Amino acid sequence: MAPGKTANRKPRTAVLAIGSHPDDIEYGCGGTLRRYVNMGCDVHALILTCGEQGGAAEVRRKEQSASAKILGLTKVHWGAFEDTRMPFYERVIPAIEKTVKEVCPHTVFVHHGKDTHQDHRHVSTCTVVAARNVPNVLFFEGPTTYGFEPSVFVDIRDSIKEKFRSLSCHRSQVMKTNVELQSILDIARATAVFRGTQCRMSYAEAFCSLRMFLLQPAERTPGGRLRPARGRHGSG
Numbered sequence: 001m002a003p004g005k006t007a008n009r010k011p012r013t014a015v016l017a018i019g020s021h022p023d024d025i026e027y028g029c030g031g032t033l034r035r036y037v038n039m040g041c042d043v044h045a046l047i048l049t050c051g052e053q054g055g056a057a058e059v060r061r062k063e064q065s066a067s068a069k070i071l072g073l074t075k076v077h078w079g080a081f082e083d084t085r086m087p088f089y090e091r092v093i094p095a096i097e098k099t100v101k102e103v104c105p106h107t108v109f110v111h112h113g114k115d116t117h118q119d120h121r122h123v124s125t126c127t128v129v130a131a132r133n134v135p136n137v138l139f140f141e142g143p144t145t146y147g148f149e150p151s152v153f154v155d156i157r158d159s160i161k162e163k164f165r166s167l168s169c170h171r172s173q174v175m176k177t178n179v180e181l182q183s184i185l186d187i188a189r190a191t192a193v194f195r196g197t198q199c200r201m202s203y204a205e206a207f208c209s210l211r212m213f214l215l216q217p218a219e220r221t222p223g224g225r226l227r228p229a230r231g232r233h234g235s236g
């Protein structure tokens, strides 16, 4: 491109949510994703395993597809990793990078790094590297998260129904909470009310920020804009 000229680039309006298993992103950021969809953004999901330790892989893939329709997601991308046995770094970072390059998101949502589930921890850590050039990277919580002190909140009053409906699509998982008498819907509602109370809303989702721009970086500032991930793997 000639100096001084600006490209007529399409604004980056894509969002990518990354989860280890089917139903992770719905719990952590389903209401927020639906709000992005309502705003006209392309919202993608990357699910690294089929969650086959919690149910038949094919069933869980179908449940995830049904959930994605409720949320209005553009596409569900799948990793090919084994549930509960995800490798650390070597293959996971390139797999996440591949989707980040394809989607070119302005915001990535992923598990919080403090989590008792090893898959969640690994995916969080690998995403920090793979999304190193994405402007906004936010960590969501789940039932197995600990040490989570959010400072970013999203009002999900207008999308709470879709969040719960999308969670309900994961029928094989709804009662597999390891908490007596509590379904994942019960726990998700309690969390949404608690986080809402913290920000004076009736329902909210909460996030910790690795990196977040209050105003999006200028797309056309020479040398000043953040570009999609590229280059060598693992060069965080």
Ligand SMILES: [Zn+2]
Residues within 6 Å of the ligand: 020, 021, 024, 117, 120
């Ligand atoms: Zn999970």
